Amino acid sequence: MRRKRSAADQQIADLLVTAKKSLDLSVAFLSRLDGTTQHLEVVETSVPVLVQEGAKVRQDTSFCQAILDGKLPAVIPDVKRYPAAMALPSARIPRIRSYVSTPVVLSDGSLYGTFCAFGFTSDKQLGKRDEALVKVLAGAAAVIIEPEVREQQRRSEIEGRLDPVVAEGGPVVLLQPVVDLATGTRVGAEALSRFPAGWGRTPDVVFAEAHSVGMGHALELQALERAAEHLDRVGGYVAMNVSPATLLTPACGELLRRLPLHRVVLELTEHDAVEDYDRLSAALAPVRAAGLRLAIDDVGAGFSSLRHIVVTAPDVIKLDRSIVTGLAADRVLATLVGSLVSFAHGCGAHVVAEGVETAEDATALRALGVDHGQGWYFGRPGPPEALGLPAPRTRAAVPGVLLNR
Numbered sequence: 001m002r003r004k005r006s007a008a009d010q011q012i013a014d015l016l017v018t019a020k021k022s023l024d025l026s027v028a029f030l031s032r033l034d035g036t037t038q039h040l041e042v043v044e045t046s047v048p049v050l051v052q053e054g055a056k057v058r059q060d061t062s063f064c065q066a067i068l069d070g071k072l073p074a075v076i077p078d079v080k081r082y083p084a085a086m087a088l089p090s091a092r093i094p095r096i097r098s099y100v101s102t103p104v105v106l107s108d109g110s111l112y113g114t115f116c117a118f119g120f121t122s123d124k125q126l127g128k129r130d131e132a133l134v135k136v137l138a139g140a141a142a143v144i145i146e147p148e149v150r151e152q153q154r155r156s157e158i159e160g161r162l163d164p165v166v167a168e169g170g171p172v173v174l175l176q177p178v179v180d181l182a183t184g185t186r187v188g189a190e191a192l193s194r195f196p197a198g199w200g201r202t203p204d205v206v207f208a209e210a211h212s213v214g215m216g217h218a219l220e221l222q223a224l225e226r227a228a229e230h231l232d233r234v235g236g237y238v239a240m241n242v243s244p245a246t247l248l249t250p251a252c253g254e255l256l257r258r259l260p261l262h263r264v265v266l267e268l269t270e271h272d273a274v275e276d277y278d279r280l281s282a283a284l285a286p287v288r289a290a291g292l293r294l295a296i297d298d299v300g301a302g303f304s305s306l307r308h309i310v311v312t313a314p315d316v317i318k319l320d321r322s323i324v325t326g327l328a329a330d331r332v333l334a335t336l337v338g339s340l341v342s343f344a345h346g347c348g349a350h351v352v353a354e355g356v357e358t359a360e361d362a363t364a365l366r367a368l369g370v371d372h373g374q375g376w377y378f379g380r381p382g383p384p385e386a387l388g389l390p391a392p393r394t395r396a397a398v399p400g401v402l403l404n405r
Contacts, residue, residue, distance in 0.1 A: 009042050011144050015115075015137045016044040023100060023130050025119040027051050030104065030141055031064060032113040038062045041113070047120075050094035061089050064114040067101045075100050075131045078122040098123040100130055102138045106146050115141055158209045161199060162219065170222025171195055171203070174381035175230060178352065178374040181366040188236030190374055191227040192381045204269075207243075220246040221255060228259055233384040239265030239295055239316070244274045248283050262291035265316055268308060269297040277311045284312070295352075299340060309347065317344040319370070321355025328360035334368065341369045 005013065016028035027045040031038045036059055043053040059065050063085065066072045071084050076099040079085045090096045101116040115138035165171060171193035178188045193203045201209070210216040220242055227240045246252050247268070256266070266287070274280055288294060295316035296308045300323040309317065319337060327333040337353075344351045353365050356375030365373055379387070 005042070008144050008148055012042045012141050013044055015141055015144075016042060016117075019115070019117045019134055019137050020044050020046075022133055023117050023123075023126065025098065025100070025117040025123070027119075028115075028117040029053075030113065030115055030145075031062075033059055033064070033111065035059065038064060038113070047094070057090070063088060063090055063096065063099050063118070064101050064116060067099075068103065068111075068114075072099075074102060075126050075128070077124050077126040080122065095120055097121050098126055100126060100134050102131065102135045104138045104142050104145065106142055106149065112142065112145060112149065114138075155213045158213050159215070162206075162210055162213075162215055165195065166215065166218060166222065170219065170226050171206075173223065173226040173230065175234065175384055175387055176374055176381040177379040177387055178236075178372050179378050181353075181362060181370055181373050186236065186378075186387065187372060189230070189234055189238060189384075189387055191230060191238060191240070193223045193226075194381075211243075211245075216243070217246045217249055217251070221249075221251055224252070224255055228255070230384055231260060231263060234387055237263050237265055237293075239267045239293075241267040241269065241297065244268060244280055248279055253283065253287075256287050256292065257290075260291075261287055264291075265293040265295050267295040267297045267316075267318070268312070268314075274308065274311075281312065300336065309344075309349075313347065314349055317347075317349045317351050319351060319353045321375070324353045324355045324361065324365070324375075325357060326361070328358070328364040334364060337365070337370070338368045345369065 012030050016030065020026075020028040026047060027043065029040050029043040029045075029051070032041050033039075038057040038059045040051070040053060040055045040057070043051055043055075045051045063072065063076075066084060066088065067074055072082055076082060076085060079091055079097045079099060085091055085096075085099075096118045098119040098121065099116070100118070101114050104112045104115050106112055115134055117134065172195075173191045173193055175189040175191050177186045178190055179185060180187050193206075195201065195203065195206050199206070207216060207219060210219040224240050224242060227238060231238055242252060247266070256264075266284075284292075284294060293315035294312060295318055296312070296314045297318045298320040299309070299317050301320035308314070317340070319340060323333050323336055323340075327337060341351050350371045351369070352372040352374065353370045354374055356362050356365065356373040356377045358377055362373055362377055
């Protein structure tokens with residue numbers, strides 16, 4: 001049974017039908033060449049018993065490779081006139097006697113494969129006109145193929161980068177201090193996932209890429225595990241960042257149930273859409289009842305945070321660095337932050353400001369009633385031992401300290 005064709009494959013098939021009918025040949029096909037094997041990816045044939053879609057041929061024994069190597073011409077009206085052709089397995093089974101082939105080349109000049117047609121009888125009418133037609137059809141096929149090829153390349157590149165990280169147990173997790181703005185006391189830490197610098201990608205991009213290739217849940221859970229390892233090494237609270245989709249997985253629920261939840265704040269980023277708030281609330285209910293606190297991340301950076309806040313009633317609201325950095329000299333930002341603080345406190349939530357980098361911003365945030373702050377002004381990410389003296393391990397001392405990716 002022939003596999004179900006994709007929309008792109010069907011478009012290719014239509015081109016092959018045009019070639020087959022126009023050249024009056026028995027078979028037309030698109031092949032992919034990988035260096036060792038010729039893959040017949042889409043086939044239009046009058047004799048499916050002899051030539052089947054999905055078949056594989058040793059590349060070095062194929063007509064197409066011989067033509068690419070210049071051993072045979074692109075148009076062969078009579079295979080019997082060429083000893084090199086008659087020596088190939090396909091000259092015997094399925095007894096090819098006429099052949100036309102042209103390379104399929106992508107926009108960057110790379111060879112994808114070949115666009116071909118052949119018959120089981122000689123055809124002295126085959127000539128340059130037929131070759132020209134096949135070249136035009138091959139060009140159209142290349143345009144259809146390229147998006148899928150690029151997508152596969154993208155997936156392969158991402159998987160190639162992530163596989164070693166997943167095999168080693170996940171990203172490196174560093175800690176950044178979070179302080180009480182009123183007292184300057186460290187109340188906890190934010191854990192930050194770090195990936196190889198050579199990737200040139202921020203953690204949020206890496207996690208998004210992982211989700212795009214089906215590796216996101218596994219990578220997030222490994223980051224949670226790595227973050228949880230720090231619970232016994234630092235004082236105060238840790239908050240573990242997780243996407244709503246990963247939170248709903250059974251594996252995430254099992255992981256959370258193993259933790260001392262009274263020391264955990266679970267942080268949901270506002271950039272991730274929540275498709276079913278009822279499911280989310282149901283997943284959170286038992287762990288929140290056991291002491292876990294919920295935080296909404298990146299508030300002020302987009303439109304979805306208020307929806308998150310209204311529906312989930314979080315314990316902590318984190319102000320995005322985009323509305324924190326430079327706040328001391330920006331009246332508009334100060335007004336916005338002041339409004340968010342009033343809103344959060346009115347909802348019974350504590351406020352943490354990210355991206356605090358100057359004493360002036362820290363002072364302004366404190367004056368606006370922001371509870372906690374984190375950023376380079378208080379300390380850069382590092383190992384647990386670089387945090388300094390631990391915070392008191394009392395629930396009242398640290399109403400909301402966050403641990404991010």
